[in-house]
Structure formats: C-alpha cells, structure tokens
Amino acid sequence: MEPRARSSADETRRAGRGFLTIGAAKVYFIVASFVVQFGLPRLFGDAADFGLYAQAMAGVAILTNVLIAATLQSVSKLVSEAPHRAEATARRAIQLQAVVGGVLAVALAGLAGPLADASRDPALAPLIRAASVVVLSYSVYAALVGRLNGEERFAEQARLDAGFTTLRTTGILAGAALGFGAIGAVAGFALASAAILTIALVRVGLGKEGEAPSLSRFVTFMAPVWVYQGLMNGMLQIDLWVMKPILVDALAAVTASLEEAAARASEIVGHYRGAQNFAFVPYQLVLATTFIVLPMVSRAIASGDEPKARATVRNALRFSLLAAAFFAAPLAGTRDALLGLAYPADYAIASEAFLRLVAGVVPFTVFVVSATILNGAGLPRISALLSLSGVILVVALNGALVARAGTSEPAALEAASTATSVGMLVTCALSGAATQYRFRTFVALATFVRALLASLGAYAAARGIDVFLHGLGGGLAHPFTRAALGLSGGAAAFLVIALLARELGRPELETFRRIVSKKGSSEP
Secondary structure: OOHHHHHHHHHHHHHHHHHHHHHHHHHHHHHHHHHHHHHHHHHHOOHHHHHHHHHHHHHHHHHHHHHHHHHHHHHHHHHHHOHHHHHHHHHHHHHHHHHHHHHHHHHHHHHHHHHHHHOOOOOHHHHHHHHHHHHHHHHHHHHHHHHHHHOOOHHHHHHHHHHHHHHHHHHHHHHHHHHHHHHHHHHHHHHHHHHHHHHHHHHHOOOOOOOOOOHHHHHHHHHHHHHHHHHHHHHHHHHHHHHHHHHHHHHHOOOOOHHHHHHHHHHHHHHHHHHHHHHOHHHHHHOHHHHHHHHHHHHHHHOOOHHHHHHHHHHHHHHHHHHHHHHHHHHHHOHHHHHHHHOOHHHHHHHHHHHHHHHHHHHHHHHHHHHHHHHHOOOHHHHHHHHHHHHHHHHHHHHHHHHHHOOOHHHHHHHHHHHHHHHHHHHHHHHHHHHHHHHOOOOOHHHHHHHHHHHHHHHHHHHHHHHHHHHHOHHHHOHHHHHHHHHHHHHHHHHHHHHHOOOOOHHHHHHHHHHHOOOOOOOO
C-alpha cells in the first residue's frame, strides 16, 4: 500500500474509532439525560414545576453549551495545529476560561432578578443564581476537554465526559428527590459540576508555562465562535423564553392572578419541553461528528491539502444528514408511544409539536456540522452570521405565531414548534450555500432525495406499527411495546430503502468494518 493511502486509511480508522468512542459517551449522556427528564416530572409532581426547571436550565444551557463547544473547538484547533506546544496552550486556555467563566457567573447571578421579571415569573430568580456555579465549572472544564480532543485522546475525553454525566444525573435527581423542588435539582447540578471540574483538573493537569498562543489569538478565534455557539444554542432553547411571557400575558387576562397565569404558562412550557427532549435526540447523537471533523479539517487546511479537506467535508455532511434522518423518522412515527411511556398522560398534548420539532432538527443537525466545518476553516464569523439569521427567524416567528395562538395550549405548542423548525430549515439552506462557496461541495441532491424517501418510508412504518398495536389493545398496546417495535420497524425500513436506493452499500459497510477493527488503529 502506498504511504499516502496507508496514512489515509489510518486516519479513517482513527477518526471512525474516535467517533464511536465519543459517540458512545454521548449515547450514555443522552440516556442519562432521559433518566433525568423522565424522572423529574414524577419527582416534582406536576408539569408546572418541570416547566419552571426547564425554562431556567434552557437559559443557562445557552451559556454552558457556548462555553463547552466554543472553548473545546478553539483549544482543540490550536492544540492540533501545534502538538508540541500542547502543555503551554492548555495552561493559557485554562487561565483565560477561569476569567471568562468567573465574569459570566457573576453576571448571571446579578441578572437573575431582571431575567425573572422579563419572564413574568419571580420564581425563576433563585434557580438562575444557583446555576451560576455551573457556568464557571463548565468554562474551565471545556478547556481541559479541548486539549484532549486536540491531541486526539478521544478515549480519555469520553471517560471524563461519562464521569461528568454520572455525577450530573445523580446530583439533579438527588436534589429533586429530597423534596426541594426545582431549586434542589439545580443545586444538585451545581455541586456535580464543581466535583467533575476538580476531577478533570487532577486527571488532565494545569499544563505548563512555555511558548503558547497569545491571549489575543485565543480571543480572536474564540470571540466569533462564542457568538456563533450562543446564537446556535439560542436556536434550540430561545423559544421557551419567547413563548413564556407571551403566554403569561395572554393567560393573565383570563385567570385570577399573575401567579396563576405564570404557573399555567410553566405547565405549557413543561409539556413543550417534553416534546423537545425527544426531538433533540438525532442532533445529540450526531453531535459527536463535530468533535471529530474539526481537527481533521483544521489539519488538512493547515497543510494546504484542499482535496482532503473537501472530501472530509463532503463525507461528514452526508453522514450527518443520513444519521439524523435515520434517528428522526422512527422517533416521529412513534411519538405517541414515546410520550406515553416517558411522561404522565397530560404530556400527550405535545404530540403535534414533537412531530414538527423533530422535522426541523434534521436540517439543524446538518447546519451545525456545516458551521463547525466553517469554523475549522478559519471562518467563525460566517458561522456566527448564519446563526444570527436563524435566531432572528426563530424569535420573530415564535413571537408572531405564539401571540396568535392566544390561550389555547395545542395552538401555542404547534405555533412554537413550527416557528422554530422553519428557522432551522432556512438556516441550514444558508449554511449549505456558504459551505458550497468555500469548499465547492455540500450534500449531493441525490442524497437529499434518497434520505427524504427513506425517512418517509421509516416514518410510515413506525407510525403504522404504533397505530396498529394501539388498536389491538391488551399487552401489545403498552407504550413500551409500541415504541420498541415501532422504532425497530422504522429503523429497518430506513436501511432497506437506503440500500435499495443505493445510498448505502458495500463501501459504507467496509468503512464501518475498518473503523471497528482494532488492527492498525492508534487508539488504545
């Protein structure tokens, strides 16, 4: 085998095994998150408390996701470009993130009152203050994980993330189980984040003094990525904050007090969050792609290997579309069974919102991978502008459509999910144009068509199984049975259609075989 071909094959194995390793940790995170999201409604006792917790954490999640993703990408890029300076680069990153995280945590605690007032619900304030500890912990933790990612120490990164997931899950559920309600869950999260930061500092280290990128270089790269990540996560979370005050104002006209209106609005938000938890699964599962593709694109561009960068971009985007669609279609088809399995009966009202949200998450996933690629190409400002357009659309559409829904919960849920999904779809199209312009490649039209056909077939199969079993009654009508068989049938239908359409075939199977093979891999 030629050296170039051997190097390419080795990199494919490293990247693939890295994806599987980090992906496994991500699957564990998703499963644990579902344990939290399914457990909290029962521990709290009603949807209003769950909605209050969901809104508070949605706002905080915008900050924490920004810190994790932006810092991880920035540190990973700088470490991968100069591995010999990893210790010094890591130390500089930790110093910077300690300052950034500290400032953000203090600011968040100080703004808790005004944010609660803007949402027409003073009960939010103590939750936001408690969550400020999470912001500081995530900021420094992200720098440590970014170093591991840049050095392609994917197994260590996955183990650390899995430990974080375990502590986070335990802390949140324990805090709620003690009877302190939403504030107890947030406080448990805060304690868990501080604990994992301590563990990460011991495991990864503080780095060493030496020649490192200047703070100005860190900030020059990070600032646009901060903006991009903040806006991108805003697309996922901001609808909760837009719809809540609109609903409170509408409900205040027909309820006895503002407090009662806020509680009813929190209940609607809780139902909406229940749909979001499932709809976001395809994005969460495919997110591991961004951790792998970023250093690969950065290295290819730094070495001047444009054809290699183009091939990496094309393959990553194709994979993200197919994988997101593969997960999304069966989920949409079994939405009634999943909501019935996971939540109390009143959450069934979010079924239509579930369907619309999961349809929007597929193009959103492709957008995120595309934007990550643009970041790796040194174009974070483009990613930020794309995200800004998406947030503007999501906010404007939610404001208009939710206001028109009035006090009707089904109408409000459908309005918010429609507004968010349309914003995601338009942003994906814009990111496709930007990626095509920079790399002269995007997802082929034929792949889009085949993915759509496979998705429709998978949805029809999953939906048909769910409805049929529900009609039979008895044990087969149990939500678990309907969900398990519906998801399996939908997934099988997607694969069969993709194989018949020749979107998947022997090359993909061979690539997967090489990825999972330990032979020749540099991963332990």
